Amino acid sequence: MPEGHVLHRAARLQGRRFRSKPVRTSSPQGRFADGAATLNGQTITGIDALGKHLFYRFDEGEILHVHLGLFGKFRVRSRPAPEPSPNARLVMETETDHLHLAGPTACELITPEEEDELRARLGPDPILDPADGADELGRRLSRRSITIGAALLDQKVVAGIGNVYRSELLFLAGIHPLTVAKSLESSTVDDIWCRSVAALKDGEKMGKIVTV
Structure with a gap:
């Protein structure tokens, strides 16, 4: 399972590519079809990590929560990109960049209250809380x-x-x-x-x- 540094690095590097840009979203696998339809056309306002969790924030208030688990994997590249595999839980694209997510334990839209509950269950993050x-x-x-x-x-x-x-x-x-x-x-x-x-x-x- 990826450890915390992987998610913080993903948040930083993906933020460079996707933050402040409208995205096209789809779910070739189908398991996130409703969520992808909700996010389609929205603009990402921020991407941040806590422990092994990743949060994408959108301009209409939606929060996408991703946990890679044992088998989850991102593939991020510039467009044009190959056709997504049929097991892709989420495909997210801007005019210039392409993100392919397959095999995560969690890929879900959550409410601010659910995010607060998740954060409250976790211990301190060494990257986020170095001093305290x-x-x-x-x-x-x-x-x-x-x-x-x-x-x-x-x-x-x-x-x-x-x-x-x-x-x-x-x-x-x-x-x-x-x-x-x-x-x-x-x-x-x-x-x-x-x-x-x-x-x-x-x-x-x-x-x-x-x-x-």
């Missing part, structure tokens, strides 16, 4: 009797970390993954947080996870 997230992470870990290895994969504890980052962060911090999460000292939590901020920001910038 450590305290919140500490509070959430202090209530977890599970191992730190399991806790870091729980998106309710921290948003955006997956298997690779989890393993890398614990290795660099010298923490055994079976250590009970709530037993960690605050200084150790701060260390994990600082390393996660640096790692995910590097991943977003370079488009890959850098390990030692």
Whole structure:
């Protein structure tokens, strides 16, 4: 499953191509046909990420929520583009650019209230909350009797970390993954947080996870 840096990078790079432009939308697969019809002709006003979730905002107030899950994949290119595959959940085009989304866990229109509920369920995002997230992470870990290895994969504890980052962060911090999460000292939590901020920001910038 793509980790958080992938979604933040997608938001940034797709924003360059699609923000402030009207889009033509379709769903060759058919599973998002009604949503695509609603969005067709609207202008994207913003694209942003939280953890492993991506949000597209449109000028008529619609919010498109995407979660890639295990198999979801974007293909973004300049037009003209090849014909979309029949499994494309969403195709979005401007006069110059083409986005093809296949296999996501979620591709849905949500209300502002539903977005608020989703955000409230997630832990701090190292890319979005670099200065303030450590305290919140500490509070959430202090209530977890599970191992730190399991806790870091729980998106309710921290948003955006997956298997690779989890393993890398614990290795660099010298923490055994079976250590009970709530037993960690605050200084150790701060260390994990600082390393996660640096790692995910590097991943977003370079488009890959850098390990030692």
